[in-house]
Amino acid sequence: MKEFKNDRLFSEQEQALLEEILTSRRDVRGNRFLPKPLEKETIDRIIRAGLSAPSVGFSQPWEFVVIQDVHVKTAIKASFEEENQKGAAEFKDQKQQAYQQLKLEGIEEAPLNIAVFYTPKNEPVLGQTSMPDMGRFSVVCAIQNMWLMARSLNVGLGWVSILDPNKVKKVLKAPENHELIGYLCLGYTDLFYSKPELEIKKWDTKKELEEVVIYNQYS
Amino acid sequence: MKEFKNDRLFSEQEQALLEEILTSRRDVRGNRFLPKPLEKETIDRIIRAGLSAPSVGFSQPWEFVVIQDVHVKTAIKASFEEENQKGAAEFKDQKQQAYQQLKLEGIEEAPLNIAVFYTPKNEPVLGQTSMPDMGRFSVVCAIQNMWLMARSLNVGLGWVSILDPNKVKKVLKAPENHELIGYLCLGYTDLFYSKPELEIKKWDTKKELEEVVIYNQYS
Numbered sequence: 001m002k003e004f005k006n007d008r009l010f011s012e013q014e015q016a017l018l019e020e021i022l023t024s025r026r027d028v029r030g031n032r033f034l035p036k037p038l039e040k041e042t043i044d045r046i047i048r049a050g051l052s053a054p055s056v057g058f059s060q061p062w063e064f065v066v067i068q069d070v071h072v073k074t075a076i077k078a079s080f081e082e083e084n085q086k087g088a089a090e091f092k093d094q095k096q097q098a099y100q101q102l103k104l105e106g107i108e109e110a111p112l113n114i115a116v117f118y119t120p121k122n123e124p125v126l127g128q129t130s131m132p133d134m135g136r137f138s139v140v141c142a143i144q145n146m147w148l149m150a151r152s153l154n155v156g157l158g159w160v161s162i163l164d165p166n167k168v169k170k171v172l173k174a175p176e177n178h179e180l181i182g183y184l185c186l187g188y189t190d191l192f193y194s195k196p197e198l199e200i201k202k203w204d205t206k207k208e209l210e211e212v213v214i215y216n217q218y219s
Numbered sequence: 220m221k222e223f224k225n226d227r228l229f230s231e232q233e234q235a236l237l238e239e240i241l242t243s244r245r246d247v248r249g250n251r252f253l254p255k256p257l258e259k260e261t262i263d264r265i266i267r268a269g270l271s272a273p274s275v276g277f278s279q280p281w282e283f284v285v286i287q288d289v290h291v292k293t294a295i296k297a298s299f300e301e302e303n304q305k306g307a308a309e310f311k312d313q314k315q316q317a318y319q320q321l322k323l324e325g326i327e328e329a330p331l332n333i334a335v336f337y338t339p340k341n342e343p344v345l346g347q348t349s350m351p352d353m354g355r356f357s358v359v360c361a362i363q364n365m366w367l368m369a370r371s372l373n374v375g376l377g378w379v380s381i382l383d384p385n386k387v388k389k390v391l392k393a394p395e396n397h398e399l400i401g402y403l404c405l406g407y408t409d410l411f412y413s414k415p416e417l418e419i420k421k422w423d424t425k426k427e428l429e430e431v432v433i434y435n436q437y438s
Contacts, residue, residue, distance in 0.1 A: 006412065127380045144360045214285070
């Protein structure tokens with residue numbers, strides 16, 4: 001096994017650069033995307049970042065639908081409109097007003113959409129026998145890798161979750177057993193915000209380390 | 220809003236460095252951890268990387284239990300032993316033999332464990348009204364950020380999923396509504412492998428881009 005050694009040690013400067021990419025990553029919506037198409041090389045590089053994500057039992061249970069077709073986007077957008085209306089109705093008073101003023105997706109504005117599916121196996125998966133969600137979680141790790149790679153390439157990415165996963169599957173003619181995990185909008189942007197948009201707009205406040213760390217056991 | 224602009228553009232060299240961190244990240248198990256404790260500063264830096272992850276509706280639905288207590292680890296390890304026996308039984312013949320030869324965790328060998336919980340809210344969450352798993356997925360994004368930060372700090376991290384989440388909750392005295400998403404083992408290592416261990420050991424083969432990308436719609 002020792003012949004498969006990777007002895008790369010990262011430097012302080014490299015560690016700081018990773019932190020800068022992590023903290024510069026934003027959820028990008030339709031008011032910031034530029035129409036300029038993404039080069040195939042850029043798209044492939046973002047998806048390859050996903051392929052180097054960890055996956056439970058090395059199952060790599062993912063598929064990526066790369067969407068540029070306007071008719072497909074329009075059909076997906078219709079599901080967003082429906083779900084967004086239902087979503088807004090769950091909030092009350094001022095929070096509902098604030099919700100309705102937010103731009104929450106960029107399906108049509110972004111030159112590229114990527115639907116990311118979980119493809120369950122018909123046999124047991126190592127590491128997934130006690131926690132059945134692990135395959136879904138592997139797909140999420142792939143999406144987070146893609147998000148960071150996109151940001152480093154100065155490409156914006158927004159994750160749209162206000163969708164009916166079954167309607168999206170139908171539009172994309174996805175196989176019965178596939179599950180939609182994330183629907184992503186990608187494109188160059190006119191700017192990245194320095195903080196999460198919902199923090200800037202005071203929807204909620206940023207949690208500090210001390211608020212979310214517990215030592216050894218809850219008391 | 221334009222005053223909240225981040226105009227940092229990353230260079231080709233910086234993009235390549237991110238790719239190197241992404242592809243150098245490994246799942247590290249007990250046969251590779253060194254007993255050397257992690258500095259508090261290092262632990263905080265890894266958790267802070269998690270805090271800069273995206274979260275649905277800026278809900279930041281996460282808590283991190285930092286575990287160094289040997290008794291807690293021993294109790295968690297007991298759940299692993301139980302679940303691992305059940306897990307192995309799901310595989311047949313040669314696959315079962317191969318399974319039993321794998322070292323799949325480092326709970327006791329790693330100087331540090333971190334249990335990462337999803338803390339659901341009692342009110343609607345923006346972006347989670349149509350896809351209820353989004354809060355759990357946000358916590359997974361935090362874990363992936365931590366994993367990458369750890370690797371850049373030359374710290375190994377292994378995600379142990381062969382555990383009964385309810386037993387882990389009980390050991391940690393976690394509140395009723397908390398859900399265990401990931402149980403992580405962290406420490407310095409004697410080496411990182413150049414490829415996933417399950418790839419080296421031919422448990423499965425690496426999927427290529429062409430196998431997992433579909434254009435516009437499934438046919």
